[in-house]
Amino acid sequence: MKLEFDIASGDFSKAGRASSRIKKMLKQLQVDPKVIKRIVVAIYEAEVNVVAHSVGGKMLAEIDGTGITVIVQDNGPGIEDIEKAMQEGYSTASKAVRNMGFGAGMGLPNINRNTDEFTIESELGVGTVLTFRNNF
Numbered sequence: 001m002k003l004e005f006d007i008a009s010g011d012f013s014k015a016g017r018a019s020s021r022i023k024k025m026l027k028q029l030q031v032d033p034k035v036i037k038r039i040v041v042a043i044y045e046a047e048v049n050v051v052a053h054s055v056g057g058k059m060l061a062e063i064d065g066t067g068i069t070v071i072v073q074d075n076g077p078g079i080e081d082i083e084k085a086m087q088e089g090y091s092t093a094s095k096a097v098r099n100m101g102f103g104a105g106m107g108l109p110n111i112n113r114n115t116d117e118f119t120i121e122s123e124l125g126v127g128t129v130l131t132f133r134n135n136f
């Protein structure tokens with residue numbers, strides 16, 4: 001089963017759309033609630049990052065018999081130093097974004113903690129691709 005979502009830049013009211021749809025879907029499939037909780041956290045953080053830090057992108061989720069794989073890709077600006085971005089507390093979020101309660105620098109570490117597999121690829125001026133998977 002494949003699901004696809006567009007993620008618009010700047011629209012925080014719509015962040016959470018993909019994660020809640022996928023949550024519903026996994027509940028219907030009677031996936032272990034602990035697994036659902038973890039993947040929903042990861043998806044939400046990834047959605048917010050596209051909204052907050054990129055010009056926009058999309059998410060693809062594929063559910064198979066043994067787990068869920070999620071690919072989140074955006075069209076830039078890319079991440080300059082992935083190692084730094086992965087550190088807890090590192091954030092380049094704008095003041096406006098911080099005032100909305102984001103920008104603690106915990107999103108990527110949270111994705112890492114809540115997934116079984118996680119990779120980030122990024123190219124400056126091109127974009128960022130996050131790929132993560134949780135097994136049921």
Ligand SMILES: Nc1ncnc2c1ncn2[C@@H]1O[C@H](COP(=O)(O)OP(=O)(O)OP(=O)(O)O)[C@@H](O)[C@H]1O
Pocket residue numbers: 045049050052053054074076077078079085086090091092093101102103104105106107108109128
């Ligand atoms: N899709 C992206 N495109 C460009 N830069 C990104 C992207 N995702 C993350 N980053 C960069 O990595 C940093 C760390 O991301 P992370 O999600 O850990 O923290 P945050 O988004 O700043 O704060 P929080 O997630 O706690 O609200 C961001 O501040 C930003 O500089």
Ligand SMILES: [Mg+2]
Pocket residue numbers: 045048049103106107108
């Ligand atoms: Mg974040």
